[in-house]
Amino acid sequence: MLEFAHIVYEIVIWLFLLYSIAILLIYSWVGIYAYGAVCRYKNENTFTDYNLVATNVNAPSFSLIAPAYNEGMAVVESVRSLLSLYYHNLEIIIVNDGSRDDSMDKLIEAYSLESVPFFIQGNIQTKEVRGIYKSKNAAFKKLIVVDKENGGKADALNVGVNISSGDYIVCIDVDCILEQDALLKLAKPFLEQTDKRVIACGGVIRLVNNCKVENGKVIDVNLPKSLLGRTQALEYIRAFVLGRMAWSRASGLILISGAFGAFDKQIVLACGGYDNCTVGEDMELVVRMRRYMEEQKFPYEVVNIPDPLCWTEVPESKEVLKNQRNRWMRGTIETLWKHRKLMFNPKYGKLGMVSLPYWFFFELLGPLVEFAGYIVFLIFLFLGIINWPFFFALFALVISSGILYSIYAILVDLVSHQVYGKKRDLSKLITTAILEPFYFHLIVLGSGVRGFIDYFRKQHSWGEMKRQGFQQGEADEPFFKRIRVKLEVGLKNYGCIGLVFFILYMVSVGVEWWWYGRQFTQLGFFEWFYTTVVGKFDLCFSGLGYRWCFLSFIPVCEPFFG
Secondary structure, eight states, X not given: OHHHHHHHHHHHHHHHHHHHHHHHHHHHHHHHHHHHHHHHHHHHHTTOOHHHHHHOTTSOOEEEEEEESSOTTTHHHHHHHHHTOSOSSEEEEEEEESOSSSHHXXXXXXXXXXXXXXXXXXXXXXXXXXXEEEESSGGGTTEEEEEEOOOOHHHHHHHHHHHOOSSEEEEEOTTOEEOTTHHHHHHHHHHHOOSSEEEEEEEEEEEOTXXXXXXXXXXXXXXXXXXXXXXXXXXXXXXXXXXXXXXXXXTOOOOOOTTEEEEEHHHXXXXXXXXXXXXXXXXXXXXXXXXXXXHHTOOEEEEEEEEEEEEEOOOOSHHHHHHHHHHHHHHHHXXXXXXXXXXXXXXXXXXXXXXXXXXXXXXXXXXXXXXXXXXXXXXXXXXXXXXXXXXXXXXXXXXXXXXXXXXXXXXXXXXXXXXXXXXXXXXXXXXXXXXXXXXXXXXXXXXXXXXXXXXXXTOOOOOOOOOOOOEETTTTSOHHHHHHHHHHHHHHHHHHHHHHHHHHHHHXXXXXXXXXXXXXXTOOHHHHHHHHTGGGXXXXXXXXXXXXXXXXXXXXXXXXXX
């Protein structure tokens, strides 16, 4: 029996070892390939004048679609932020997905909205549209607000697609913050397309947690305060700066973030829009669009650019994070199962032979394989057949490889765009990279396994995402820090003027001191101080009784000063 256990042990160890080697090779390729993609993008865009894009008559028209459900607390400010984007050929479509709060009332009041007749161009089946509103104020002519019955995020996006008039649709979360030049940078790949049609484009998503936000704009970038938030900041760097840049360069990208992405409207309509039957509608749409292009034999590209274009809030509660990662796992399974016929099908090129197999074996099965490894370890520990020197060597290799990969991602991020450029941020990120395998990774692993189980239990709920809200200016900062900031601003704005007046004041005091000393030699220090300094404020403070208090101390203190 023990001999059989040793044979099983050898087989299992080799299987896990081969799987680990495959992951190591893939991540090494991703790191090298992504660095090349980032450097090439940076060199090609160093001298790009985006004002030419803004004024180009051939610049593509965008329809920005933002679903909103019970966003009454922040929807007005979010829309104001979107209206400030630098892009002329733009319409902004806010889709109120049957909110139960006062979202619509606030929008109507803030932007002087009125119901208008409107022709719905698209033919995607959606929930009923109650009304379409436009502003009476010409300053908000870009804004369209749609009120519809509740149908979920995918259904709200489909309504926006049906109503949109732009060449491309830009889908975002209404509580995200876009850089004001985000659309200019997003438009460039569509302008540069030649023989290959760009059907989707995404940018880098950054974390707004703990950043200072004023008037819908991030003015001071900081890492999240909690370890959970910082690990997600590190994870987003790895995912967007390394992973998606490498797959974009290799024409194997199948995921554009639902928080911010642009899509060719014509292809979206040809594919039937977003799928209401999945919780991973962003990934599923990209796969379906690529599938359509492969079947039609049209040359195409799905690209990602390394510019930080969008800021979003991530969960800093373990429960909310678990729900999110559970949903991501279920969305991945739903997409792969729906398009299973593409797997290892040479008819679909890199999509079928590379991208989908990678997602199946490493993104979907990865958490299951790792979890199985822990179970096998406990069994072998119980049987007493573990080779401890080999185990510790392999464990150290796996942990150190993950840490080095994260640190490499941080360095590549500094090359691409120095968002976290402060020294303390860099040290915090490196410390987070060392701690992540022992804390954050285990939470994500458990959530992924639970998501796999929930999928087969037919659990299709979205999961609750509680948001803390963006910090508006200094409202959430400590009292003494706010005082310090105000003093710094005051010194910066009025310091020179104050210094001049202070110098003139001290000169006048000195002259008076010299004059009183010459005229009244018997005058003591406190009498002089009262006459020359305190006396200057008599007119302002004569009713406060401070003079009596001051003079009462003269007899006590005079012996010490003469």
